[in-house]
Amino acid sequence: MRNFLKILTYLRPYRRKAVIALAALTVSILTDLAVPRLIQTIVDNGISKGDMHVVLGTMGIMLGVSALGAVVSIINTRYSVDVAMGFGTDVRTATFRNIQGFSFSNLDDNRTGALMTNLTSDVTRVQGTVQMAMRIMTRAPLMLLGSIVLMLVTSPSLAVWVVLLLAITGAMVVVLSTKAQPIFLRVQAKLDRLNTLLQENLAGMRLVKAFVRSNEENRRFGVVNDDLMDQNVRVQRLFAVIMPTMTVIVNLGTVLVILIGGRQAIGGTLTTGQLMAFINYLMITMFPLLMMGNLLVMLSQAEASAGRINGVLDTKSSIVDQPGVIDLSDVRGRVAFEHITFSYDHECGESVLQDVNFVAEPGQTVAILGETGSGKTTLINLIPRFYDVCGGRVTVDGVDVRDVTLASLRKHVGIALQEAVLFTGTLRDNIRYGRPDASQEEVEAAAQAAQAEEFILGTPKGYDTMVEERGANLSGGQKQRIAIARALLLKPSILILDDSTSAVDVDTEARIQEALLRLHSQCTVFIVAQRISTVLAADKILVLDKGRIAAEGTHQELMQTSSIYREIYESQLGGGTTNG
Structure with missing residues (x-):
């Protein structure tokens, strides 16, 4: 016994x-x-x-x-x-x-x-x-x-x-x-x-x-x-x-x-x-x-x-604060991946990411493209330290993410995940999930930037509209916009959008991008996307292939230097149509 x-x-x-x-x-x-x-x-x-x-x-x-x-x-x-x-x-x-x-x-x-x-x-x-x-x-x-x-x-x-x-x-x-x-x-x-x-x-x-x-x-x-x-x-x-x-x-x-x-x-x-x-x-x-x-x-x-x-x-979290860690404060948003290697195997066996090396300067928008399974979501999950790397290091403003407290690190990172998860409650409660003390004005500003306010005000109870279990009474695009508003309300120094506009139409996506451009001076943005129209205006585009960075640059640079990027571009926009 x-x-x-x-x-x-x-x-x-x-x-x-x-x-x-x-x-x-x-x-x-x-x-x-x-x-x-x-x-x-x-x-x-x-x-x-x-x-x-x-x-x-x-x-x-x-x-x-x-x-x-x-x-x-x-x-x-x-x-x-x-x-x-x-x-x-x-x-x-x-x-x-x-x-x-x-x-x-x-x-x-x-x-x-x-x-x-x-x-x-x-x-x-x-x-x-x-x-x-x-x-x-x-x-x-x-x-x-x-x-x-x-x-x-x-x-x-x-x-x-x-x-x-x-x-x-x-x-x-x-x-x-x-x-x-x-x-x-x-x-x-x-x-x-x-x-x-x-x-x-x-x-x-x-x-x-x-x-x-x-x-x-x-x-x-x-x-x-x-x-x-x-x-x-x-x-x-x-x-x-x-x-x-x-x-x-x-x-x-x-x-x-x-x-x-x-x-x-x-x-x-x-x-x-x-x-x-x-x-x-x-x-x-x-x-x-x-x-x-x-x-x-x-x-x-x-x-x-x-x-x-x-x-x-008895199961202890594999991601914990190490002895001697410090609080991360006054974050500018410079994110560096220094020769990163990562594996989901606890023994760091087969690598999912291999020798990933790049820098996102404060205020930049970095887009990440690649075929399914290339490691896009895995890469951005390393920034808030959802997983620990097997080799190399991820730094924020020059500090290894393993050397700061998890709470202070994640407080500066806003995330709209690939699957927009909503909880039972009002639309207002879901938007301010990360900041329960946010004012109504701040909630509305975040909803406007995420292009969510129009459909919210179109509901009978507006921001007091109840979200059913798993957001069953909202469309996929509406859920994604609420998730983006939730991330923006944090006013993060680093914003991560993991394919978070895949369910919205092209016009709405464009308006969201315009709102994000206005945030350039306030935060560094990482966008994981399948549609190339989402990343055209990015300051830096990373093309992942089998866990490695196959190409890096702006849209114009990659059109000249990367056959993989050109192939993606031509398959989606080459015929004058968008794939979405």
């Missing part, structure tokens, strides 16, 4: 409530164990001797004990719930915060479906086990131990037989629970697959309908769903073995007690009250004995889930 015990460190803020819950549980157990002894007193000292004072007095004590047991049970339940809910919330928050700190590389290594399962199913399972631990899971072994001790006190000869049966049962439960844990790990893995498929399908539902692939998606989901069902069936088969086995053993113990104890009572070596007390203790033992199988299975599930949660919590 190493993983489960490790995650229990999140119980520390709730130690006081946990102690109260366990103290109440202990009192509740003592009240339950006292009842059979009181019954023995009524039978042996009251009924057998015809003394009603003993009967009535002991009955009064029983009522008081029962009332006390009810009160402490309520206290135990209340505090157990408080502890478990707080624990679950803290674990879920810690897991979410750690995921928020993941680098792009960490996110590449973790599937979305698996992370969703960690935050939901796994945390809920561990949380439920903690709550059960302070109620039934702790109660069961304590009741079992207390009952065995009192059975030994009541009749040692009878107790020996019961203890022998319990030992056999315990061994069987341990063996079954050992076999259960690998199955639970497979169940959670299957659930990961299901969540990943579900997330992809719901996100791409429009595409599924457009290509009439509903039947195929139903088939894929059915295969994964059936696989999950098969694993769950294996779990339930374990339960099917454990519970009847426990019941048979308990019933066998009851028969033995009645047979042997009855002979002793008839022979006079055991009183009727003692026999009744012993049978009551056996009945009390029945509940924890039956529960032990379920509890060990639950612990196996919790151990599997805790291991997966710990795996996420």
Whole structure:
């Protein structure tokens, strides 16, 4: 149970409530164990001797004990719930915060479906086990131990037989629970697959309908769903073995007690009250004995889930502030790539970028062209340090990006990513996502520069228009313009537009470019583009080919010196038409 015990460190803020819950549980157990002894007193000292004072007095004590047991049970339940809910919330928050700190590389290594399962199913399972631990899971072994001790006190000869049966049962439960844990790990893995498929399908539902692939998606989901069902069936088969086995053993113990104890009572070596007390203790033992199988299975599930949660919590971001880093301030916007080599392989194996070397001076617009897979997006992702280089260095104003804090670096970089991601909320909230304190005037200015204000004001509620999930009520071009406005609102020293105008028409793109030209004195602009019309006015154009800079210069220079650039230009504009 190493993983489960490790995650229990999140119980520390709730130690006081946990102690109260366990103290109440202990009192509740003592009240339950006292009842059979009181019954023995009524039978042996009251009924057998015809003394009603003993009967009535002991009955009064029983009522008081029962009332006390009810009160402490309520206290135990209340505090157990408080502890478990707080624990679950803290674990879920810690897991979410750690995921928020993941680098792009960490996110590449973790599937979305698996992370969703960690935050939901796994945390809920561990949380439920903690709550059960302070109620039934702790109660069961304590009741079992207390009952065995009192059975030994009541009749040692009878107790020996019961203890022998319990030992056999315990061994069987341990063996079954050992076999259960690998199955639970497979169940959670299957659930990961299901969540990943579900997330992809719901996100791409429009595409599924457009290509009439509903039947195929139903088939894929059915295969994964059936696989999950098969694993769950294996779990339930374990339960099917454990519970009847426990019941048979308990019933066998009851028969033995009645047979042997009855002979002793008839022979006079055991009183009727003692026999009744012993049978009551056996009945009390029945509940924890039956529960032990379920509890060990639950612990196996919790151990599997805790291991997966710990795996996420133990994952450290591959991009962190190094010791001795400084804050980046008063950024002019000079960006230099000095013989950069980069690989997505953690061991820096096969290179995606090789010996990339160029400088973007403050206020310049640098355009990056190249075929799909040439490394355009990878290159601009190195500026805000979404990834670390394998060789060489990236500098801003002469300072290596690894020598400054991530927060101060990214504060000066505005980005409109290739996929315009919007969040549920108003259009205003999405524009000022990076600057929640921005004024309405600043929001409007950014929207105007991104050519977004016209369509925003055309909606019934303007800037208060709600964005549906994933921006479903906006067109691709509208989402891109909101994303550009969001980046411009930061007033960054470095602006990165990663193919962020691919979904807008040529006229709108031209107006956006005009607005960006007015920003020349304020920031350095990097534009990744597929349309050559987007980059014609750039101060510097980089042509990437298989991870290397194949050509560098202005449009006029490249038309003279680069066959690759000329080929791109002629394929798009050579015939007098635009490709977009």
